[in-house]
Amino acid sequence: MLKDYRFSRKETMSKDTRQMVIPGEVIIKGNEYLPGEGAYRDGEEVVAGRYGIANIVEKHVRVIPVSGAYYPRRGNTIIGTIADITFNGWLIDFGGAQNAFLPVAEVPRYINRNELREFLDFGEAVVVKVWDVKSRGIDASMKMRGFGKIEGGMIINVNPYKVPRIIGKEGSMVKMIKDATGCDITVGQNGKVWISGKSIDKEVATKEIVEFIVDNSTIAGLTEEVEKFIKKKGLSFNKVEIIEENTDEDKE
Amino acid sequence: MAKEKSLYLKRNDGRKFDEVRPITAKVGIVPSADGSASFETGGTKAIAVVRGPRTLHPQHKQDPRTGILRVSYGMMPFSVTDRIRPGPNRRSEEISKVSEWALNSVVDLSEFPNTVVDVFIQIPQADAGTRVAGINAAAIALAHAGIPMKEMVSAIGVGKIDKTLVVDLDKYEDSDFHDGEGSTDIPVVITSRTKKIALLQLDGKISVPELKEAIELAKKTCEEILKVQMKALKEANRSEGKKK
Numbered sequence: 001m002l003k004d005y006r007f008s009r010k011e012t013m014s015k016d017t018r019q020m021v022i023p024g025e026v027i028i029k030g031n032e033y034l035p036g037e038g039a040y041r042d043g044e045e046v047v048a049g050r051y052g053i054a055n056i057v058e059k060h061v062r063v064i065p066v067s068g069a070y071y072p073r074r075g076n077t078i079i080g081t082i083a084d085i086t087f088n089g090w091l092i093d094f095g096g097a098q099n100a101f102l103p104v105a106e107v108p109r110y111i112n113r114n115e116l117r118e119f120l121d122f123g124e125a126v127v128v129k130v131w132d133v134k135s136r137g138i139d140a141s142m143k144m145r146g147f148g149k150i151e152g153g154m155i156i157n158v159n160p161y162k163v164p165r166i167i168g169k170e171g172s173m174v175k176m177i178k179d180a181t182g183c184d185i186t187v188g189q190n191g192k193v194w195i196s197g198k199s200i201d202k203e204v205a206t207k208e209i210v211e212f213i214v215d216n217s218t219i220a221g222l223t224e225e226v227e228k229f230i231k232k233k234g235l236s237f238n239k240v241e242i243i244e245e246n247t248d249e250d251k252e
Numbered sequence: 253m254a255k256e257k258s259l260y261l262k263r264n265d266g267r268k269f270d271e272v273r274p275i276t277a278k279v280g281i282v283p284s285a286d287g288s289a290s291f292e293t294g295g296t297k298a299i300a301v302v303r304g305p306r307t308l309h310p311q312h313k314q315d316p317r318t319g320i321l322r323v324s325y326g327m328m329p330f331s332v333t334d335r336i337r338p339g340p341n342r343r344s345e346e347i348s349k350v351s352e353w354a355l356n357s358v359v360d361l362s363e364f365p366n367t368v369v370d371v372f373i374q375i376p377q378a379d380a381g382t383r384v385a386g387i388n389a390a391a392i393a394l395a396h397a398g399i400p401m402k403e404m405v406s407a408i409g410v411g412k413i414d415k416t417l418v419v420d421l422d423k424y425e426d427s428d429f430h431d432g433e434g435s436t437d438i439p440v441v442i443t444s445r446t447k448k449i450a451l452l453q454l455d456g457k458i459s460v461p462e463l464k465e466a467i468e469l470a471k472k473t474c475e476e477i478l479k480v481q482m483k484a485l486k487e488a489n490r491s492e493g494k495k496k
Contacts, residue, residue, distance in 0.1 A: 020485070020486045022395055022404060022444075022481070022482050022485050022486070023358070023395050023400075023401035023402065023403055023404050023444075024358075024401070024402065024403025024404050024443070024444045024445035025445075025482075038400070040402070042445075047402075047403075047445065049360070049400050049401065049402065050395070050398055050399065050400050050401060051395040051396060051398060051401075051485060052398065065398040066398075067280070067286075067287065067396055067397070067398055067488075068286050068287055068396065068397040068398025068399070069286040069304065069305060069306075069397065069398065071398075097304070097305035097306055097307070097319075097364050097367045098307065098364075098366070098367070099307070135363065135365065136365070
């Protein structure tokens with residue numbers, strides 16, 4: 001019996017479809033389908049409620065956005081600046097529809113509640129995690145490794161829908177750039193990338209590599225192309241220098 | 253009573269009475285915006301840019317129940333042969349408002365309370381039918397911006413030149429034809445799925461049966477326009493893919 005069940009599951013899985021849909025377009029007909037995000041039901045039909053790629057997994061129909069403003073999701077890493085300070089936390093502007101709220105309690109160190117500005121002042125940049133997304137607001141947290149205040153380096157803006165390409169499979173692309181330039185890269189899902197290195201030249205080189213990935217995100221064999229691009233860039237920054245700097249780091 | 257012969261038997265530019273001018277639509281013409289599109293019919297060109305959803309200021313205009321759609325329509329100073337004084341005027345304010353109503357019937361911003369979605373429509377070149385071109389461009393741009401919409405909208409100007417019903421009036425038919433009964437111009441906006449009328453304006457004189465016929469004509473033509481809009485949106489990402 002179990003075998004039969006698994007077989008039928010595989011059958012439906014193979015019917016996964018990926019097609020571009022526009023608002024109001026019928027994705028699929030049938031009462032058994034369940035409209036998810038970006039889709040709605042009208043009688044027998046499941047209709048797209050936004051522009052994107054229609055994705056049917058088993059009986060679950062949803063529309064994945066491909067363009068437009070960034071909408072935060074739970075668990076996203078975002079980079080933003082302090083827009084406002086309230087009595088118990090900070091409001092972070094990350095380029096979305098609403099500001100995210102970072103409560104004092106979500107900061108992993110002691111904060112004097114009367115002097116919130118001492119830790120984070122207006123306009124300062126932070127890396128935070130999206131803790132919860134409600135229709136009334138977005139809650140952020142800093143209570144994990146890798147999150148906190150941004151000091152030094154530069155923040156560049158890219159298309160948020162290209163972020164997965166910058167990160168690569170299991171962070172392979174980011175690792176490659178880090179190895180090549182020695183710069184630290186933090187990619188926010190909201191399309192903000194924080195680059196921090198030892199010199200401006202390296203940071204600029206890193207920025208150019210990231211922009212190269214974004215501009216060429218849809219070509220086949222992107223990794224090889226990026227490797228070629230880095231090698232081309234390699235002429236401008238000295239590889240010996242990197243090794244020297246690495247040894248410096250060891251001494252520290 | 254025998255039906256009198258119309259004075260308008262052949263169109264000014266040689267088109268059939270139910271033929272639209274050549275249409276082109278492009279998506280993503282302004283990369284920094286959240287959504288953008290251009291829509292051209294013959295000599296009329298419209299561009300639409302969407303920004304948002306973003307927090308609405310001043311705060312007292314915010315609606316805690318839903319997001320707000322704000323449309324601004326404007327003709328560029330060089331869009332017609334005489335220069336147009338830049339800035340809002342009576343006509344552009346009216347068109348902004350009716351375009352907003354037409355688009356509001358399909359967008360759903362309840363997910364984004366206290367925010368605004370701005371739609372900027374600009375007309376770089378005008379040859380009649382600018383509001384319908386603007387609405388067509390705005391619908392594509394809104395979809396491109398990923399705004400939740402129940403369906404699309406398509407718009408067309410239909411009209412009556414003396415006694416002849418025509419589709420997609422140009423400048424001559426719209427404002428330079430004065431013989432007989434003169435010209436009547438009816439911008440119509442039709443929703444893509446439910447085929448409802450989202451906007452109907454009328455400038456001129458027309459009888460009820462003729463108006464009904466004109467609306468049917470508009471519905472038929474909007475199908476053609478929807479196809480162009482759909483094609484532009486579906487090929488937007490494909491062409492990006494080809495870019496090397």
